[in-house]
């Protein structure tokens with residue numbers, strides 16, 4: 001078990017574009033284990049490598065319901081090949097932005113391609129929470145956070161709220 005520290009916004013490593021993964025080696029397996037352990041430990045449904053301070057294009061996600069078996073996907077070098085015109089709204093949060101959730105609109109259904117731990121290509125269609133989570137985590141690999149989808153005024157309000165809460169946390 002290797003539970004790592006999750007970087008918090010506005011750490012600059014969260015705002016970088018992550019690099020394509022070319023070596024499917026032991027260190028990648030070990031990074032994927034850290035991501036999985038840290039995600040489950042934090043009760044998250046997804047976690048991207050930049051959140052652990054590693055700017056590589058890998059994330060993990062498990063959006064299975066509590067009454068379902070665990071279903072963890074390891075997603076490497078992801079691309080969205082098609083997105084539906086229909087949008088879905090979800091109240092999103094992020095382990096790097098604790099205490100804040102906002103309704104975010106995104107394409108409802110996406111068709112994606114990515115590589116697994118052995119480098120083999122995987123194709124999937126995702127809907128609902130799986131689709132939201134995939135897009136949220138892919139944004140992390142491009143240095144983008146869910147609050148970047150908010151209208152400018154709303155984003156300023158959320159940032160001010162975050163500053164206040166981080167001050168409180170330091171005092172406590």
Ligand code: CO
Nearest residue numbers: 093094095096
């Ligand atoms: Co996030």
